[in-house]
Amino acid sequence: MVLTGSAPGRVARAPVSRGRLVLRRFLRKRLAVAGLVVIVVMYAVAFLAPLFSPWTYASQDPSAYLSPPGPRHWFGTTQIGGDVFVQTMHGLQRSLTIGLLVALVSTGLAALVGAAAGYFGGWTDRALMWLVDLLLVLPSFLILAILSQWLRHQGWLMFVLMLAAFLWMITARMVRGLTFSLREREFVKAARYAGEGPWRIIGRHILPNMASLLIVDATVNVGTAVLAETGLSYFGFGVQAPDVSLGTLIRDGAPFALTSPWLFLPAGLLLILGVLAVSFAGDGLRDAFDPAGGRS
Amino acid sequence: MRPAKAAWERAYSYVTGFLARRLANYVVLCLIATFLAYTLASLTFHPLDVLLSRNPPPSPATIAAKARDLHLDEPLLERYFSWLGGVLHGDFGQTIDGTPITGELGRRVGVSLRLFLLGTVIGVVVGVLAGVISAVRHYRVTDYLITVGSFVVLSTPVFLLGLLLKQGALQINFAVGSNILQFTGEKTPDFQGGFWASVGDRIQHLIVPTLTIALGQIALYSRYQRSAMLDVLGSDFLRTARAKGLTRRRALVKHGMRTALIPMATLFAFGFGTLITGGVFTENLFSWYGMGDWLVYGIGQQDTNITATVTLFVAVCVLVSGWLSDVLYSVLDPRVRV
Numbered sequence: 001m002v003l004t005g006s007a008p009g010r011v012a013r014a015p016v017s018r019g020r021l022v023l024r025r026f027l028r029k030r031l032a033v034a035g036l037v038v039i040v041v042m043y044a045v046a047f048l049a050p051l052f053s054p055w056t057y058a059s060q061d062p063s064a065y066l067s068p069p070g071p072r073h074w075f076g077t078t079q080i081g082g083d084v085f086v087q088t089m090h091g092l093q094r095s096l097t098i099g100l101l102v103a104l105v106s107t108g109l110a111a112l113v114g115a116a117a118g119y120f121g122g123w124t125d126r127a128l129m130w131l132v133d134l135l136l137v138l139p140s141f142l143i144l145a146i147l148s149q150w151l152r153h154q155g156w157l158m159f160v161l162m163l164a165a166f167l168w169m170i171t172a173r174m175v176r177g178l179t180f181s182l183r184e185r186e187f188v189k190a191a192r193y194a195g196e197g198p199w200r201i202i203g204r205h206i207l208p209n210m211a212s213l214l215i216v217d218a219t220v221n222v223g224t225a226v227l228a229e230t231g232l233s234y235f236g237f238g239v240q241a242p243d244v245s246l247g248t249l250i251r252d253g254a255p256f257a258l259t260s261p262w263l264f265l266p267a268g269l270l271l272i273l274g275v276l277a278v279s280f281a282g283d284g285l286r287d288a289f290d291p292a293g294g295r296s
Numbered sequence: 297m298r299p300a301k302a303a304w305e306r307a308y309s310y311v312t313g314f315l316a317r318r319l320a321n322y323v324v325l326c327l328i329a330t331f332l333a334y335t336l337a338s339l340t341f342h343p344l345d346v347l348l349s350r351n352p353p354p355s356p357a358t359i360a361a362k363a364r365d366l367h368l369d370e371p372l373l374e375r376y377f378s379w380l381g382g383v384l385h386g387d388f389g390q391t392i393d394g395t396p397i398t399g400e401l402g403r404r405v406g407v408s409l410r411l412f413l414l415g416t417v418i419g420v421v422v423g424v425l426a427g428v429i430s431a432v433r434h435y436r437v438t439d440y441l442i443t444v445g446s447f448v449v450l451s452t453p454v455f456l457l458g459l460l461l462k463q464g465a466l467q468i469n470f471a472v473g474s475n476i477l478q479f480t481g482e483k484t485p486d487f488q489g490g491f492w493a494s495v496g497d498r499i500q501h502l503i504v505p506t507l508t509i510a511l512g513q514i515a516l517y518s519r520y521q522r523s524a525m526l527d528v529l530g531s532d533f534l535r536t537a538r539a540k541g542l543t544r545r546r547a548l549v550k551h552g553m554r555t556a557l558i559p560m561a562t563l564f565a566f567g568f569g570t571l572i573t574g575g576v577f578t579e580n581l582f583s584w585y586g587m588g589d590w591l592v593y594g595i596g597q598q599d600t601n602i603t604a605t606v607t608l609f610v611a612v613c614v615l616v617s618g619w620l621s622d623v624l625y626s627v628l629d630p631r632v633r634v
Contacts, residue, residue, distance in 0.1 A: 133325075134325065137329065137611075138329055138332065139573075139611065146333060146595065147336060149340040149341055149598070150339075150340040223451070227451075231577065234577070235592055237595075247453075250455065250456060254455075254459055254581075257459055258463070261463070268459070272452050280447075
């Protein structure tokens with residue numbers, strides 16, 4: 001690929017590093033950049049905006065029950081006078097945080113399990129892949145719903161871990177396949193003969209070589225995790241009151257959707273926009289990392 | 297023609313052997329799934345809480361009797377195996393308030409399957425068609441519309457999609473001036489009328505929920521079919537098919553689409569899994585008394601038997617679809633038979 005911005009007179013030019021190349025390819029995708037910007041802005045606003053509002057997500061305004069959007073309450077109020085704007089921002093913050101954490105944990109888990117299965121092979125491999133197959137077949141939504149009875153006393157960090165526990169399997173399989181081929185490469189053999197331990201080899205030589213796959217996977221998982229979280233929270237199986245997430249906001253607003261749509265629409269539209277932005281960013285990243293993808 | 301026949305028979309027995317082995321594998325996974333659901337439910341549910349929180353508090357004898365009714369005094373493994381033994385004889389146990397599950401099961405399975413099957417058929421057919429059209433009209437307005445549409449649908453959770461469709465249906469009803477689109481329940485409870493009128497009534501109730509569940513499937517299949525079809529469109533064998541004189545349409549349908557359908561067979565099992573999760577939301581949203589609704593009810597009531605029964609149903613559905621996708625795969629792709 002020729003990437004020239006140089007004057008014709010210059011002969012030698014330092015080779016472009018891979019990171020810069022990927023960054024340049026990514027920046028050329030307008031939709032992907034827009035997705036990334038939207039996500040960052042949403043997350044920042046979700047944290048900053050409530051600071052500028054006189055209300056908090058738990059406070060009530062006794063002079064405005066179920067009032068439509070206006071200058072006093074930007075997104076209107078709920079039946080008991082809660083400010084929908086601040087609640088939505090709080091829910092957005094919670095949903096995005098859970099999504100990001102779940103993606104990090106599940107991709108990390110996939111990398112560890114996949115690399116271990118691929119590198120050690122044999123019985124380790126067989127046992128881990130059996131686990132992957134089992135978890136893939138289990139109806140994860142059901143299991144999480146059943147576990148919600150126990151989860152509601154554990155706080156939302158445990159919820160993050162449980163969500164991640166059902167997201168990592170397919171990536172682990174891909175990592176395993178890549179590890180099989182990397183294991184036989186010269187630099188890994190050299191490290192082995194130099195006396196490095198297996199986990200050190202996995203951490204320093206194998207996983208960095210599939211960083212692109214892991215980054216793309218983590219991005220895509222953010223969207224999946226947000227959808228799963230809001231779905232479970234919608235039924236009361238996820239985030240528990242008094243905490244709010246986009247899912248609980250939509251659930252609480254749904255019965256009044258026909259008469260007071262402002263109760264669920266902001267949360268709903270932000271949810272769609274957020275997941276859409278993440279998936280565009282993920283697509284752009286995948287294309288940027290994939291040299292064969294070119295510019296289509 | 298003896299050798300040909302022998303070869304065919306060998307291929308046939310290989311395929312049936314392959315499918316039988318997969319089926320056995322799936323049955324084992326089914327058992328594990330119900331076992332996990334049963335034990336997890338038993339360990340986390342507190343079915344006596346409702347009784348304990350009653351005011352005035354019931355006598356210890358009542359509580360002990362209830363616990364005995366629910367077999368809470370037996371060890372967990374024993375409870376599971378006696379439940380499983382009952383299932384093999386067609387008895388799924390009792391709910392907490394003592395009604396047999398088997399009596400309600402048939403009706404609820406019927407309600408759910410109606411939704412799932414219609415959703416799958418519409419989703420697969422429309423989705424594959426949309427994907428093919430999108431690929432053939434690559435980078436034109438149609439392609440962009442389908443692509444953007446499916447991206448938006450895939451980013452929308454089912455419960456939100458259903459909520460928005462409900463609003464839309466209401467607007468249509470206002471515009472038409474009558475309730476042509478119904479969205480509570482699967483039928484009008486006290487419906488009077490002949491056979492055809494009641495079929496009409498059910499269809500009125502069916503449209504919006506089916507659309508809710510089918511849209512997600514359409515979006516999913518169209519994305520994958522589009523990329524599979526694009527791969528095929530650039531392939532040599534399609535150019536050969538055109539070069540030997542097939543019309544564009546015939547080459548696309550007979551050679552292109554069949555090849556591009558192969559990855560869809562694998563996707564089918566996955567798609568059905570997401571459909572079932574979506575079904576839980578759809579039933580809940582439109583007050584259909586199906587299996588998904590039952591699961592939410594069962595968890596709310598802390599009822600292990602209901603939860604395990606629904607899990608078994610879901611596992612069987614997923615595994616049947618997985619097995620079907622194996623069958624489809626071996627039909628579409630001759631290579632797996634060799």
